[in-house]
Amino acid sequence: MSDRIYNFSAGPSMLPLSVLEAAASEMTNFAGSGMSVMEMSHRSKVYLSIFEEVKESLKKALSVPDTHEILFMQGGATFQFSAVPLNLMGEDGSADYAITGNFASVAMNEAKKYGAVNIAASSEDKNHTYIPAQSEIKTSNGASYFYYCANNTIYGTEWKYIPSVSAPLVCDMSSSILSKPVDVPKFGVIFAGVQKNMAPAGMAVVIIDKALAGQELKYTPRLMSYKVAIEKDSMDNTPPCYTIYMLGLVLKWLETQGGVAGMEKLKTAKAKLLYDYLDESALFSACVPGADARSDMNVTFRAATEELDKAFVKDAAAHGFENLAGHRSVGGMRASIYNAMPEAGVAALVKFMNDFELKNK
Numbered sequence: 001m002s003d004r005i006y007n008f009s010a011g012p013s014m015l016p017l018s019v020l021e022a023a024a025s026e027m028t029n030f031a032g033s034g035m036s037v038m039e040m041s042h043r044s045k046v047y048l049s050i051f052e053e054v055k056e057s058l059k060k061a062l063s064v065p066d067t068h069e070i071l072f073m074q075g076g077a078t079f080q081f082s083a084v085p086l087n088l089m090g091e092d093g094s095a096d097y098a099i100t101g102n103f104a105s106v107a108m109n110e111a112k113k114y115g116a117v118n119i120a121a122s123s124e125d126k127n128h129t130y131i132p133a134q135s136e137i138k139t140s141n142g143a144s145y146f147y148y149c150a151n152n153t154i155y156g157t158e159w160k161y162i163p164s165v166s167a168p169l170v171c172d173m174s175s176s177i178l179s180k181p182v183d184v185p186k187f188g189v190i191f192a193g194v195q196k197n198m199a200p201a202g203m204a205v206v207i208i209d210k211a212l213a214g215q216e217l218k219y220t221p222r223l224m225s226y227k228v229a230i231e232k233d234s235m236d237n238t239p240p241c242y243t244i245y246m247l248g249l250v251l252k253w254l255e256t257q258g259g260v261a262g263m264e265k266l267k268t269a270k271a272k273l274l275y276d277y278l279d280e281s282a283l284f285s286a287c288v289p290g291a292d293a294r295s296d297m298n299v300t301f302r303a304a305t306e307e308l309d310k311a312f313v314k315d316a317a318a319h320g321f322e323n324l325a326g327h328r329s330v331g332g333m334r335a336s337i338y339n340a341m342p343e344a345g346v347a348a349l350v351k352f353m354n355d356f357e358l359k360n361k
């Protein structure tokens with residue numbers, strides 16, 4: 001469709017056009033039911049078949065073992081910042097946190113309300129432009145879990161390794177889930193707000209090792225309890241039905257693209273295009289120096305001056321490259337190139353950046 005722009009938003013983000021078209025085509029009458037998915041009971045046969053299929057597709061896409069349960073929970077990723085300690089910290093418990101950006105920091109502050117927190121690693125000394133090495137991680141004795149954020153959406157860094165620790169691993173994968181295969185059995189809890197690589201906003205996917213459920217603090221709200229969510233198959237109350245359905249369409253699309261292995265290949269190629277250009281450019285530079293920490297999902301960069309940053313973002317928008325301004329807390333630019341961004345979009349952006357550079361020599 002020629003009126004679509006290249007949308008580099010960090011979230012909510014682009015969805016594949018074919019997904020939007022499929023949703024549009026069954027918007028008013030889903031599969032001959034005479035109703036929109038938005039209008040049907042979540043307990044109806046027709047909706048339950050959608051729900052089961054989505055769970056099955058996600059299980060398959062991420063090779064989720066039977067030891068783990070997939071949950072759909074409202075409140076986005078931020079809700080999980082509270083749900084994690086409320087479910088896993090335990091009475092008089094403690095937890096280890098790796099602080100590699102704003103979202104991990106917010107999550108840690110939430111956890112402090114419910115127990116003791118140890119900062120096991122941090123990249124704050126260099127404004128979160130790197131990922132601590134395994135040897136720099138200092139865990140504490142008896143921690144109920146180790147928490148980290150796999151991809152730091154604001155700073156543009158990504159953990160390229162899974163930390164090796166003895167406590168159960170809890171990981172916020174909001175901005176990288178479904179972009180590559182994940183070794184799910186290694187994790188106690190994986191959660192992700194869906195509005196980047198999965199679906200429209202309003203929900204988090206949680207993948208939990210069932211053995212960890214049932215240790216919630218006594219005042220944990222019922223809707224935050226992983227145990228209740230498992231027992232009720234994410235339907236203790238009305239789930240975000242339409243968002244779950246949209247996730248199903250995205251997962252069908254993903255399968256046609258070679259699944260998460262296909263996405264990994266694509267994201268590597270897209271990120272390489274941008275980083276290679278940034279490393280050569282005399283005007284622009286990547287904010288994250290080390291290739292071992294650069295995010296393949298959120299590429300952060302700057303021009304030579306703040307004025308040029310602003311001029312670039314404005315000029316880019318005028319040419320159909322939207323939402324390239326960096327997060328308000330860090331400035332500069334950020335190109336979020338999630339799964340739905342085609343390689344052609346990144347190639348066009350690189351060409352535009354090169355033209356801008358030539359004009360601003």
Ligand SMILES: Cc1ncc(COP(=O)(O)O)c(C=O)c1O
Pocket residue numbers: 010011075076077078079103149151152153154172173174175193194
């Ligand atoms: C890594 C990460 N975690 C958490 C969040 C917060 O997500 P939500 O708005 O769904 O609560 C975001 C949002 O951009 C994010 O990028």
